[in-house]
Amino acid sequence: MxxxxxxxxxxxxxxxxxxxxxxxxxxxxxxxxxxxxxxGDKLVISNFGTFKTVKKGTLKHYNIVTQSVKNSPSHSIPQISFAKSFKKEIRKL
CATH class of the missing domain: 1.10.1220 (Arc Repressor Mutant)
Known part of the structure; x- marks a missing residue:
């Protein structure tokens, strides 16, 4: 590592x-x-991948014991998508 x-x-x-x-x-x-x-922009590195943020919507959480519903706010998460050429190169190892 x-x-x-x-x-x-x-x-x-x-x-x-x-x-x-x-x-x-x-x-x-x-x-x-x-x-x-x-x-909120994307960064594209050729033959490697794309760094971006993805917006997640609100989620509903159910509490079975109290029978209540709680909403969590929407938020953004980081994400990386690797290029096809990079994936092919790694698969050959």
């Missing part, structure tokens, strides 16, 4: 920059993705 530190180390080694610069670079990329998704 890879973690964020592995991504930072890989970026540092590939670009020949310091660990702090690589950390800053990765943090800025993650914040950019978060900003796009918070605005």
């Amino acid at each position: 890879a973690v964020k530190a592995d991504l930072i180390k890989f970026t540092k080694d590939e670009l020949g920059i310091t660990y702090e610069e690589a950390t800053n670079y990765i943090e800025k990329e993650i914040n950019f993705i978060k900003t796009i998704m918070k605005n």
Whole structure:
């Protein structure tokens, strides 16, 4: 399993920059993705996937004991859809 530190180390080694610069670079990329998704926009990365937010409607929760119904408010959830080419590449492993 890879973690964020592995991504930072890989970026540092590939670009020949310091660990702090690589950390800053990765943090800025993650914040950019978060900003796009918070605005309700999609981010499409060719041959990888699409980051987007999906709006979920209100849900009804039934309490059997009290015979009451409680509504939860609508909300947005993050979602990623991988590209077909990426899926095919992973399936070959």
